[in-house]
Amino acid sequence: MRDRRIVAVVYDGFQLLDLAGPADVFATAALIAGGGYRLDVAAATAGPVRAHNGVTTAAVAFDELTDIDTLLVTGGLSASRHLALAGPIAALARRARRVASVCNGALLLAEAGLLDGRRATTHWLVAEDLAAGYPRVEVDADPIYVRDGAVWTSAGVTAGIDLALALVAEDHGVALAADVARGLVVYLHRPGGQSQFSTAMRTAVPRSEPLRELRAYIDANPAADLSVPALARRAAMSERHFSRVFTRQVGMSPGRYVEHSRADAARRLLEATDAPLARIARDCGLGLPETLYRTFRRRWRISPADYRRRFQQKEA
Known part of the structure; x- marks a missing residue:
């Protein structure tokens, strides 16, 4: 099975669970299926990147990346202070098969123009800010995740797990995604929305x-x-x-x-x-x-x- 390269974009102050949740979904899927995913953490410059909770992760630089399958942009309390990443994110998105965001990482996708004319979701606390700041985006604050073409957005924090499970189901079928959900003790399809x-x-x-x-x-x-x-x-x-x-x-x-x-x-x-x-x-x-x-x-x-x-x- 050919590995799909998942590139997770982080920055100083990102939400660790936005990275760790999807990372464990993809790693569990690869463990069960005997391969299928490779995850790289990327930032504007290579080196350690500190999450909001103080945990540090190592990242490669954007310009080191090739052969991207899925670009995944994390959220965090500091996301709105990193809008300058929109340009590099847009460039990376052009080389990716699909693009996704977790939580208010949607702000960075919107700033990059990747949500223009699309339906999208984000954490319910910032949904109004997203709609007001980017009127070309159709913001729906209730869904756990939204797919519009090759662009996926998800709701707050743990919704990144739901999103990653949906991506696994698209790539390798619902049966594998269900096995991953059982292994992680989460719902494959969480009922209801953020409300x-x-x-x-x-x-x-x-x-x-x-x-x-x-x-x-x-x-x-x-x-x-x-x-x-x-x-x-x-x-x-x-x-x-x-x-x-x-x-x-x-x-x-x-x-x-x-x-x-x-x-x-x-x-x-x-x-x-x-x-x-x-x-x-x-x-x-x-x-x-x-x-x-x-x-x-x-x-x-x-x-x-x-x-x-x-x-x-x-x-x-």
Whole structure:
């Protein structure tokens, strides 16, 4: 089996897991299949490169590289300070069969013009920055990874593992990718998108103590009357003023927050209980099982029953 050369681009302050996760996927695939991949770490200059967590890795210089199959650009907190790498990355991309990024490494691909006219994803925290800074990129913050032609982008940090598994499946078939996933104890196809991890973190903590208490009340009482009139009364505000203040301080409208909170409550019950779907829908304020189903399909692209089968934690 001919080895495919994977070149991972790093820089000072990169996210180590953006490199280590995919590296272990490709190494495990090569171990199982008896070959198939070779990984090189590359930087602007040869020598040690320090990750954000302090771990140092050795890198070859960009100009030493030949015969690139896959160019993989890592992300990191310092990614936006290394946009000058866009030129070398664009040059390397022209010699590669395909290009990929992990996390906010998509910023470097966008700066290089490699995402123009393409759909792409990145870490949900920087998705708005990517969309605002590069209007020619169609940014979708929810998927774990996106393929648009020969360009692949992935979501935050551990999504690099999902991305690498998808690349292995494309190269050598789903069976090998599944063997790698089992060996690494990860999902071959992780259900849902980034929204399952980011819902609580997307909202700001309200500055107002009454609104902080109200948000806690919403989360603790999903089956209660959480309509805007009811919530406005609890906050002792007019409906219009309440909606405006809540949206400004929390970062989303009251109705949207309630929908997200109820969906999260249903998700927790699916993980932790064997309660029928009808009871979960009722206890979480979603009413009917059909509403629960539509909510899960819209937010996590999976049915409640499938979510329960994949995520429920049962006692031995």
